[in-house]
Amino acid sequence: MDYFDRFAIPHPSPAIYASMVAIGLTMIAIVIGLTYFKKWGYLWSEWLTTVDHKRIGIMYLISALLMLFRGGVDALMMRAQTAVPDNKLLDAQHYNEVFTTHGVVMIIFMAMPFIYALMNLVVPLQIGARDVAFPRLNALSFWLFFMGAMLFNISFVIGGSPDAGWTSYFPLAGNDFSQSVGTNYYLIAIQIAGIGTLISGINFIATIFKMRAPGMKLMKMPMFTWTALITNAIVVFAFPVLTITLLLGTMDRLFGTHIFSMTNGGMDMLWANLFWVWGHPEVYILVLPAFGIYSEVISTFSRRNLYGYKSMVASIVIISFMSFLVWMHHFFTMGQGPLSNSIFSITTMAIAIPTGIKIFNWLLTMRKGKIEFTVPMLYSVGFIPIFTIGGVTGVMLGMASADYQYHNTMFLVAHFHYTIIPGVVFAMLAGLTYWWPKMFGFMLNERIGKWAFWFVAIGFNVTFFPMFFTGLDGQARRMYTYSEATGFGPLNMLSFAGAIGLAIGFALIVYNVYYSTRHASRDIGSDPWNARTLEWATQTPVQSYNFARTPQVDSIEAFWDYKKNGKPLFKGEIEKIHMPNNSGMPFIMSCIFFVWGFSLVFSMWIPAIITTIAIFACLAHRSFEKDDGHYVSVEEIEATEKDWEVLADENR
Amino acid sequence: MSELFPRKQVMGFVFSLVLTAAALTVYFLDVSFTVGITILLATAFVQAAVQLVGFMHVGENEDKTMIYMNIYYGLAIALFTIFGTLLIMVWDM
Numbered sequence: 202m203d204y205f206d207r208f209a210i211p212h213p214s215p216a217i218y219a220s221m222v223a224i225g226l227t228m229i230a231i232v233i234g235l236t237y238f239k240k241w242g243y244l245w246s247e248w249l250t251t252v253d254h255k256r257i258g259i260m261y262l263i264s265a266l267l268m269l270f271r272g273g274v275d276a277l278m279m280r281a282q283t284a285v286p287d288n289k290l291l292d293a294q295h296y297n298e299v300f301t302t303h304g305v306v307m308i309i310f311m312a313m314p315f316i317y318a319l320m321n322l323v324v325p326l327q328i329g330a331r332d333v334a335f336p337r338l339n340a341l342s343f344w345l346f347f348m349g350a351m352l353f354n355i356s357f358v359i360g361g362s363p364d365a366g367w368t369s370y371f372p373l374a375g376n377d378f379s380q381s382v383g384t385n386y387y388l389i390a391i392q393i394a395g396i397g398t399l400i401s402g403i404n405f406i407a408t409i410f411k412m413r414a415p416g417m418k419l420m421k422m423p424m425f426t427w428t429a430l431i432t433n434a435i436v437v438f439a440f441p442v443l444t445i446t447l448l449l450g451t452m453d454r455l456f457g458t459h460i461f462s463m464t465n466g467g468m469d470m471l472w473a474n475l476f477w478v479w480g481h482p483e484v485y486i487l488v489l490p491a492f493g494i495y496s497e498v499i500s501t502f503s504r505r506n507l508y509g510y511k512s513m514v515a516s517i518v519i520i521s522f523m524s525f526l527v528w529m530h531h532f533f534t535m536g537q538g539p540l541s542n543s544i545f546s547i548t549t550m551a552i553a554i555p556t557g558i559k560i561f562n563w564l565l566t567m568r569k570g571k572i573e574f575t576v577p578m579l580y581s582v583g584f585i586p587i588f589t590i591g592g593v594t595g596v597m598l599g600m601a602s603a604d605y606q607y608h609n610t611m612f613l614v615a616h617f618h619y620t621i622i623p624g625v626v627f628a629m630l631a632g633l634t635y636w637w638p639k640m641f642g643f644m645l646n647e648r649i650g651k652w653a654f655w656f657v658a659i660g661f662n663v664t665f666f667p668m669f670f671t672g673l674d675g676q677a678r679r680m681y682t683y684s685e686a687t688g689f690g691p692l693n694m695l696s697f698a699g700a701i702g703l704a705i706g707f708a709l710i711v712y713n714v715y716y717s718t719r720h721a722s723r724d725i726g727s728d729p730w731n732a733r734t735l736e737w738a739t740q741t742p743v744q745s746y747n748f749a750r751t752p753q754v755d756s757i758e759a760f761w762d763y764k765k766n767g768k769p770l771f772k773g774e775i776e777k778i779h780m781p782n783n784s785g786m787p788f789i790m791s792c793i794f795f796v797w798g799f800s801l802v803f804s805m806w807i808p809a810i811i812t813t814i815a816i817f818a819c820l821a822h823r824s825f826e827k828d829d830g831h832y833v834s835v836e837e838i839e840a841t842e843k844d845w846e847v848l849a850d851e852n853r
Numbered sequence: 854m855s856e857l858f859p860r861k862q863v864m865g866f867v868f869s870l871v872l873t874a875a876a877l878t879v880y881f882l883d884v885s886f887t888v889g890i891t892i893l894l895a896t897a898f899v900q901a902a903v904q905l906v907g908f909m910h911v912g913e914n915e916d917k918t919m920i921y922m923n924i925y926y927g928l929a930i931a932l933f934t935i936f937g938t939l940l941i942m943v944w945d946m
């Protein structure tokens with residue numbers, strides 16, 4: 202039995218045992234349900250093997266929402282623990298595990314898939330393409346991400362969660378100070394998901410460069426596509442750094458090297474440095490797609506074209522470059538001299554300028570517009586003041602000398618939530634509501650949506666604004682409790698109340714999905730928001746081939762021109778369409794990756810070697826496989842397209 | 854005849870051999886660490902450039918400017934990261 206001891210949890214508690222049982226029961230329920238309803242075949246042929254960007258997008262979306270739930274429960278646990286002084290709900294060890302998994306889950310396994318969900322769903326449609334450039338790689342990206350996420354999530358019931366923070370600084374995360382396998386999970390799960398992300402980055406750059414509809418010059422691309430392009434460029438430049446950093450960390454933990462150790466010639470601060478070389482660009486990877494979504498939403502619901510298109514493009518390009526020049530602001534207090542602190546202070550403050558330009562552009566877009574406060578628009582308008590607070594406090598943190606005061610306090614925690622929540626969560630909710638009808642063929646209820654918005658927006662501010670004060674008063678982050686004498690009690694209680702408000706908001710969103718699925722009208726046409734870009738020129742729900750005929754574009758808002766000035770979008774005859782075949786390989790290969798990761802986490806070398814060979818075998822199989830895809834015939838296309846308005850319109 | 858002879862490729866091949874030999878001298882000659890690393894870095898970068906231009910045809914494509922821009926962008930980021938790290942971790946510590 203000794204062999205199995207390693208899978209035991211080092212710090213068990215009733216809550217963890219309860220979750221083990223819950224996970225076990227859910228899995229059994231899923232298996233029984235699928236068997237009972239005879240859905241295995243459907244699941245396999247329609248989802249697990251799909252290469253359709255829209256379906257992959259939906260799978261990303263579901264995973265992101267699940268992870269949002271998981272991270273949200275972590276967050277509530279932390280807020281509950283700190284709500285009153287000297288609380289005993291969680292002990293120090295559990296608190297460490299909870300804030301670590303909260304951070305990792307939210308950034309790597311919630312925000313990233315959410316972004317890729319929307320990019321998958323929207324980018325090919327916006328540029329008038331039939332799929333991404335490499336559909337099968339796209340499926341591989343998703344499944345690698347998914348298996349990484351699952352591997353990370355089983356840590357708390359098998360072997361123990363990581364507990365060294367989402368930044369996982371060595372030497373703390375090294376074997377000497379973190380003996381459980383938790384940090385192995387961190388290193389390897391993120392590695393697997395990260396490979397998926399890097400592949401997506403390449404895939405989307407190729408898609409956007411090579412697959413745009415005829416006439417869509419770079420400077421005629423919709424804003425969301427622009428931000429997707431630049432985001433993926435940052436991914437391609439930043440993620441290799443993460444890959445190597447994680448690899449070096451893995452070497453230290455599994456193979457006894459001394460890269461990040463304090464003795465034997467290791468450089469103990471190098472992890473922090475490398476982590477943030479990836480980490481700061483990563484925060485812009487998170488926020489740029491949001492900028493794109495807001496640009497689309499604000500221009501649609503102000504009924505005006507986007508103000509300052511060129512300056513928008515210029516500022517995202519500048520942001521993408523500058524995001525690589527500021528990483529040191531995360532460790533001003535590490536002990537280097539004033540020269541480097543000053544240089545990075547200046548670059549940090551400079552990056553606020555292009556961001557400011559964008560804020561003004563959105564404001565000017567709304568000026569004199571006929572604004573319609575739909576749910577996506579509410580999130581977009583709410584974003585502007587909240588994100589500005591986040592940016593302004595960021596500039597405060599960016600002054601190295603002042604940062605000695607703020608660093609690692611709740612003030613910092615408040616700052617980054619004031620940027621990430623409006624900059625990712627609000628944007629994703631706006632995008633979700635906005636593109637929902639395109640994905641699912643009905644709209645989410647506006648009334649419930651607005652209630653949810655107010656709960657989220659107010660709940661958010663009530664949760665995080667008090668942290669600015671407790672932080673300035675000296676409450677450190679990542680501390681599991683504090684004494685009554687500090688006086689932090691009341692404001693932390695207020696934070697907890699806000700967190701409950703946020704939770705209600707998210708519950709309302711879930712309820713809204715349920716409610717609208719049952720009650721919403723299915724008869725909404727293909728363009729319910731009266732929008733401006735090409736994704737609305739498709740049928741709802743979108744056909745597997747997206748466009749029967751490739752659209753011809755000659756302006757930034759081709760679909761708007763078509764609607765207002767009757768400029769034809771689709772010309773010529775319908776021809777047969779070449780589409781890629783489904784494939785089970787991405788899923789199978791990712792399952793092997795999962796076993797590989799699990800074996801490495803527990804240093805089980807034999808399965809690790811076997812799975813490594815199996816992974817290479819999958820690659821080899823792909824190289825020799827012949828798969829030319831298939832054609833959709835003209836008759837089939839004509840049959841599916843015949844009742845559809847845009848086409849019918851043109852044939853009049 | 855002259856069109857048939859892959860002059861550029863042969864020159865590139867010879868040049869890359871020369872560069873490899875130059876890098877190899879670091880092992881055989883007894884030079885100091887700094888000199889050795891300088892030679893290695895210089896030959897590595899020139900080698901990469903030879904491969905890109907000579908054999909991977911970066912300049913022979915309609916997307917030429919795009920590709921060059923990407924390379925410069927990547928180089929700029931890489932250099933900034935490396936020298937930034939050196940500054941933070943070594944020179945200014």
Ligand code: HEM
Nearest residue numbers: 484488530531553592595596598599608609617620621624
């Ligand atoms: C005006 C732009 C911004 C400036 C000047 C800025 C500045 C800073 C500085 C100086 C820190 C480190 C503070 C410390 O550790 O003491 C920091 C932390 C952080 N910022 Fe920002 N920031 C900006 C925008 C953003 C955006 C847009 C995001 C994300 C979408 C973001 C996410 C974060 C995160 C996640 C951390 C903390 C990470 C950690 O230590 O766990 N920031 N920011």
Ligand SMILES: [Cu+2]
Nearest residue numbers: 481528530531
């Ligand atoms: Cu940063």
